Amino acid sequence: MKEKKWCSGAGSLAVPEDIKQETTPRICCCCGKPTPDGSNYCNWQCTVDLAKRNGGRVITPNGLPIVCVRADNAMLEHEHADHPDYKFPVTAEYVGAPVELPEWDCSLKPQTQALIYTDGDVALTLYECCFTIWSVHNGLSLGGFSYWKAWRLTEESIAKIRALKPSVPGPGKPISE
Numbered sequence: 307m308k309e310k311k312w313c314s315g316a317g318s319l320a321v322p323e324d325i326k327q328e329t330t331p332r333i334c335c336c337c338g339k340p341t342p343d344g345s346n347y348c349n350w351q352c353t354v355d356l357a358k359r360n361g362g363r364v365i366t367p368n369g370l371p372i373v374c375v376r377a378d379n380a381m382l383e384h385e386h387a388d389h390p391d392y393k394f395p396v397t398a399e400y401v402g403a404p405v406e407l408p409e410w411d412c413s414l415k416p417q418t419q420a421l422i423y424t425d426g427d428v429a430l431t432l433y434e435c436c437f438t439i440w441s442v443h444n445g446l447s448l449g450g451f452s453y454w455k456a457w458r459l460t461e462e463s464i465a466k467i468r469a470l471k472p473s474v475p476g477p478g479k480p481i482s483e
Contacts, residue, residue: 336353360379364381365382368383394420396421396429396431396460397419398431398463399457399460401456420433429467445464
């Protein structure tokens, strides 16, 4: 009997009734090698290669590695790297009281957020489609997604933001002039 192989990734057809995910070995949607449990690809490079083969755009304005592949096959250095005001990624870390979480829960691990705006005093970031305002002076959250003040920008991120020229000019000329 011929072994049935299938790929459950994007663009695949419906799985026939006689194929059970639990018993059928998965194969990589890109190269055909076996995949780890629960994955459609054998490694990250195959994910990127398939997106390129499917005509995806590479969006890496800072020349950083691709870390996100969207459903439209766009490949980005950050999930929001295609935002018109995106500057570069910054890192926020949890600084609140220790919380015991299950091993699979990554909600308190450092977050790579997209810097969208800074005037030298505050910074605006975007993470999972949510905005947060940060103090550039101490890195603490001032409002938005991380409003509970249990998050802080890393010292490295604060230094990068401080080195950036403010993204908007100062006050304009009065209308009367």
